[in-house]
Amino acid sequence: MSNLSLRNIVKRYGRTEVVRNASFQIAEGEFVSLLGPSGCGKTTILRMVAGLLEPTEGQIMIGEREVTRLPPNKRNIGLVFQSYALFPHMTVFENVAFGLRRKGESGKPLEERVNAALEMVRLGGYGARFPRQLSGGQQQRVSMARAIAPRPSILLFDEPLSNLDAKLRDEMQIELKRLQQELRITTLFVTHDQAEALSLSDRVGVMHGGVIQQLDRPEEIYHRPANAFVASFIGKPNRLQGRVEAGTVALGAGLALRPERLDLPEGSAAEVFLRQEAIRVLRAPEPGALAGTVALRAFSGPQVQLVVRLAHGAEIVVEVPSAEDTASLAPGEAVYLAIRPRDIIVLPQGAEP
Amino acid sequence: MSDMKPTLPISIVALLVVAFLQVPVLVVVLTSFSETSYLTIPPQGWTLKWFAEVLSDPVYLRAIRNSLILAVSSTLLSLVLGVAAAYALFRKAIPGAEAITALLMAPLIVPSVVIGVAMLQYVTLVGLRGSFLVLIVAHVVITVPYILRSALASLSGLDVSVEEAARVLGADGFTAFRLVTLPLIKPGLVAGALFAFVTSMENVPVTIFLASARQTTLPILIFSSVEMGVNPGVAAISTLLIVATVIVLLLAERWTGFHKFV
Structure with missing residues (x-):
């Protein structure tokens, strides 16, 4: 576990600036959300932290380590996708074991850690099933177990609940909050759902036009919006x-x-x-x-x-x-x-x- | 519309068309068992002597061997090149990807005779004429489109984030491809490889320009035997080819359910 900091991050495609000079820090164990309408640059920031995109300018640090140009497999992060992105040809067990196997884990210790991760998302005993045999909510929990099993230093969520129906979304929100409190992993969560962001996060960053408009505690965002965009976007x-x-x-x-x-x-x-x-x-x-x-x-x-x-x-x-x-x-x-x-x-x- | 049953007249017409198209195959299979040394319908008597004759003829055996070596090696090469090309063209931002794809697919449209003549001139020019390697290269050119097409189709049906998930979980680019992407596109690749194999196995127009006498392949041999009159030996080897193809297709279908990818 470590803190995450972004320093003057810029992402340009040709002449369009998708992210403009984003700088912020997430403390160890803190849960920070990036909230904004689609196209505001929040997912771009997440993908740059994951190493799936390279920033045009700026630095990304995980703890004391600069990771700006490192490939995703050298960053030790966990990522939960909106589409779950489970490996359809592998069992639930093998999905969760994937990250651990890449770290050279095997045999009894591997089995124990996979089962522990599955227990943590309340899917103990589902190891032998294939992803297609599970419901959407269960698949997303497998995807969470897969992300936390290798004990990443940073956990990233890319709109993880938006593919679920409203009722399931509420349940998963509670599940997610519980999981993050148990593990206390530094977390960056990206969403366009303000209720989700406000209720889950220690701090929320409201984004618009590639700029973080305000990064503050949920109460501050709600009661003391920094500008008209934040004031009109929330509530x-x-x-x-x-x-x-x-x-x-x-x-x-x-x-x-x-x-x-x-x-x-x-x-x-x-x-x-x-x-x-x-x-x-x-x-x-x-x-x-x-x-x-x-x-x-x-x-x-x-x-x-x-x-x-x-x-x-x-x-x-x-x-x-x-x-x-x-x-x-x-x-x-x-x-x-x-x-x-x-x-x-x-x-x-x-x-x- | 899709759950509407066809009417009886349409069913009958469809069956007649299928039957008409399959008659030649039936004729060849039947005559290969005939005792006469010329083709007759219905066959006179039943014998396996033409099969024995063909399978003990060194000329035929060498042609079969040549064809198999050629088809297997060109299919494997096409698999490696075609999958690599499809991956690059689909996943990476390659300038002119559309044009490159069209170029690689061109052998499907350009008449094979033209490819054959062009290859002959080219290899004569660079002094490689008569080399078996040239034959393999030529067959790669004509089989790569099948692999490329099915690989592109399979890749486009795949959620990109699945491979990204593997990368984030600690797999380097090649490991992620080997453990996640490749198994997921495998059924499509098997289908493409079968097409490639059959295309190489039956090719005459390109091979005939490039193969020396010792490199004669099975379809060329059948082609030239027919010039001297059809005999039941040709029918026998054709029957063997038909049976082999059917067995391979059935196995592939059982193994991968590949009909979805054709």
């Missing part, structure tokens, strides 16, 4: 335009929000991000609440979505649990929206998409 935010006036953000028509933190100069244009789930819907006014009328109501089972038109004309989408009294609000009714000052995210206007 389901409403975006409002306003102007900084006397410690508040004035939205127009007398409406104003008073955030906990406001670092922008007086009079500057600001953009306010309000998460749907952070807005409380009230029938009666309350100091600081925004007044509006219900414009649209959509019932989706556990939740009711309300589109609220504010006094100055802008619309906000809010989610109300169906069990709440306010879930029965009908279009045309007056409504008040209360937002805690710490949930009001204010960023300078027009900086990012």
Whole structure:
């Protein structure tokens, strides 16, 4: 086990820069996710760490060892693929034994380590089967066992859960978290699923356009996004335009929000991000609440979505649990929206998409 | 559409066409057992003497030996070269990969006679005429497309990350190929190799320009014997060829289920 560090990594294809100057470090035993839409460069970074791609510029270190130009087989890493990538002509046992055999392991010790790895993913006794005889979830667990069996110094995951259906994905997420906590292997996890990234990781790096926009603890990413991209990518935010006036953000028509933190100069244009789930819907006014009328109501089972038109004309989408009294609000009714000052995210206007 | 059963008239027509196409083969097999020294249908009496005669004739035996050596060595060489070429063309970023593939596949389209004449001129020019090696090289040229085609098809059906997984788990490039990629494309390669073997085994137009008298192969010998009149000996050796081919195909099918790759 060791730490992983990337220094000024650049990857160019012709004139297109897929990864721009990425630098970060993953501490020993830490779980870091790279999160972003497809084409943001997250998988490219993972493949460069694995040695399946060579960076155009920069350095990759595993512990004290520079591995930038080393072939994948000299890096001692484990990689779990989205497609599982099991060897279809080998049994589960031989799949898991593959990495150990390459290290010269054989006989009884090999057998013990393979079985231990299979036990760890709860597939003890499946050794004699072939991958095609297993379900998708079981195949992905074999692929995890195969990756951890040789005790890699770094574990990489390339969208490992996105081929599974929703229910199985939740189960596997818990499995994965448990496994990583037991083993405490330095882990880099790549995904486009924010819930997955936030719930699994010690830190999350949000990527866009080949740049790591923010690398921080999940709570920080969620509550204190560094820029408009992160703010709009995480959660389901409403975006409002306003102007900084006397410690508040004035939205127009007398409406104003008073955030906990406001670092922008007086009079500057600001953009306010309000998460749907952070807005409380009230029938009666309350100091600081925004007044509006219900414009649209959509019932989706556990939740009711309300589109609220504010006094100055802008619309906000809010989610109300169906069990709440306010879930029965009908279009045309007056409504008040209360937002805690710490949930009001204010960023300078027009900086990012 | 695919689960619709063909109607009776279509089935009958199909059966008639298949029967018509197979009649010559049946005729050859039947006449090889005939006692007369000329071809007759139906055969007069039953005998194995033509088989005995052919299999004890040193000219035939040498031709069979030449053909086998030629077919085996050119197929093996084509396997090595064709698989290496397919791997490089498919997996690596080679400039002009499409053009190179087309060039290697060209012998399938260029008339064999043209290849034969061209090879003859070329080897005469470089002073290698009459060498058995030249014959092997010529057969590699005409058999490589079969290997290349089936290897390319097999590789394109393979998940690239499977080989990458092997690399990450500590296998160097060649080990990953040997332990993972090669076993997975093997059925396709067996199919390609069979085609290559049969192509080499039955080739006349290229071989006839390049083979010296001592290098006569079986199809050339049959070809020249027929010029002097068809006799049951030719029918007997043809029957042996048919039986051998059927046995090889059945074994290959059992071994690899290769029909999926043809």
